[in-house]
Amino acid sequence: MKRVVVGLSGGVDSSTAAAILHNQSYEVIGLTLWLMKGKGQCCSEGMVDAAYICEQLGIPHHVVDIREVFQTNIVDYLVTGYSTGVTPLPCSQCNKTVKFGPMVRYARETLDSEKIATGHYARIRYNENSGRHELLRAADRNKDQSYFLYDLSQDLLAASIFPLGELQKSDTRRIASEYGLKTADKPESQDLCLVESNGSMRAFLDKYLAPKKGEIVDANGKVLGQHDGVHHYTIGQRKGLGVSAPEPLYVIALDAINNKVIVGDRTKATQPECNVERVNWVSMAEPSAPIKAEVQIRYRSQPVPVTIIPLENSRVRVVFDEPQFSITPGQAAVWYDGEKVLGGGIIERFDG
Numbered sequence: 239m240k241r242v243v244v245g246l247s248g249g250v251d252s253s254t255a256a257a258i259l260h261n262q263s264y265e266v267i268g269l270t271l272w273l274m275k276g277k278g279q280c281c282s283e284g285m286v287d288a289a290y291i292c293e294q295l296g297i298p299h300h301v302v303d304i305r306e307v308f309q310t311n312i313v314d315y316l317v318t319g320y321s322t323g324v325t326p327l328p329c330s331q332c333n334k335t336v337k338f339g340p341m342v343r344y345a346r347e348t349l350d351s352e353k354i355a356t357g358h359y360a361r362i363r364y365n366e367n368s369g370r371h372e373l374l375r376a377a378d379r380n381k382d383q384s385y386f387l388y389d390l391s392q393d394l395l396a397a398s399i400f401p402l403g404e405l406q407k408s409d410t411r412r413i414a415s416e417y418g419l420k421t422a423d424k425p426e427s428q429d430l431c432l433v434e435s436n437g438s439m440r441a442f443l444d445k446y447l448a449p450k451k452g453e454i455v456d457a458n459g460k461v462l463g464q465h466d467g468v469h470h471y472t473i474g475q476r477k478g479l480g481v482s483a484p485e486p487l488y489v490i491a492l493d494a495i496n497n498k499v500i501v502g503d504r505t506k507a508t509q510p511e512c513n514v515e516r517v518n519w520v521s522m523a524e525p526s527a528p529i530k531a532e533v534q535i536r537y538r539s540q541p542v543p544v545t546i547i548p549l550e551n552s553r554v555r556v557v558f559d560e561p562q563f564s565i566t567p568g569q570a571a572v573w574y575d576g577e578k579v580l581g582g583g584i585i586e587r588f589d590g
């Protein structure tokens with residue numbers, strides 16, 4: 239019997255993924271990574287539901303304490319990023335360094351399994367011609383999580399199964415009820431796990447970063463207001479600036495060194511291109527010449543046409559066909575060919 243280790247967070251998606259594989263005659267082992275203390279999934283509370291599901295399915299359940307890895311790779315990464323004026327994206331980093339990497343290692347080294355599975359909405363397809371494991375959008379476009387998975391290596395994709403990739407979310411809930419899973423009606427997580435467990439990103443950051451009063455200025459340096467720390471702001475932000483002006487003002491830059499938030503009108507928050515670093519090529523090898531693609535610069539943003547120009551040292555330049563508003567350093571840019579993830583990376587600061 240084929241053995242598979244299923245990552246169980248205690249939610250309906252991973253429970254259903256485990257139940258589907260169990261019913262397909264896989265030998266399923268549940269694995270919950272203990273990421274942090276507190277309420278919600280990925281926390282102690284989720285582990286109890288994960289244990290319950292394993293009991294229901296009659297499968298073993300392993301819990302691995304990787305709170306330190308989560309602290310270093312996610313909490314410290316976020317706090318350092320925000321304190322230096324970027325808005326880091328924790329989820330792709332978490333998938334690579336906290337979830338898939340450690341899960342595959344634990345599956346191979348401790349559980350003698352070459353395969354893991356998760357409840358992610360995305361698809362993996364092996365392309366015999368290119369010899370690459372391609373990452374595709376989920377059948378349910380509304381739930382598609384491929385944006386967060388662009389940083390997985392070929393080795394991690396080869397080891398992974400996404401049993402929900404072809405399903406609609408409504409199918410998942412129906413299947414969960416058919417199997418009588420305790421988690422069938424569990425509410426969706428609405429936000430980042432750290433936001434859910436802390437109430438808001440501000441509340442999370444306030445635990446680590448002290449307020450630091452400074453000035454809100456325009457591009458010419460004219461003082462328009464005060465702020466209580468650059469870490470409370472994001473490029474493109476309009477609300478909550480506390481500055482009145484005849485036309486709407488947006489955050490156009492964050493100068494952490496001089497502790498200034500720089501604001502301007504919408505045109506100043508619109509850019510024709512950006513550089514992207516720490517690039518991972520997924521469904522294709524790194525090209526030697528520019529390629530046309532469609533890029534997403536945020537999880538829910540519309541893909542827009544671009545030219546991707548390869549640069550040295552795992553970097554690319556992304557040139558938009560039409561200038562884009564609110565390009566945010568620290569977030570991921572992920573480029574697609576239709577439903578296929580070609581590659582992705584982290585948007586660099588504009589000042590280099």
Ligand SMILES: Nc1ncnc2c1ncn2[C@@H]1O[C@H](COP(=O)(O)OP(=O)(O)OP(=O)(O)O)[C@@H](O)[C@H]1O
Pocket residue numbers: 244245246247248249250251252253269270271272273279280281337355356357358426427
């Ligand atoms: N702490 C964890 N331990 C093991 N696997 C996890 C953990 N957290 C998430 N995963 C895996 O990653 C998948 C996607 O996680 P995500 O945080 O996006 O949750 P989700 O979409 O709300 O899914 P679920 O309903 O299963 O919680 C989960 O379905 C699960 O397989």
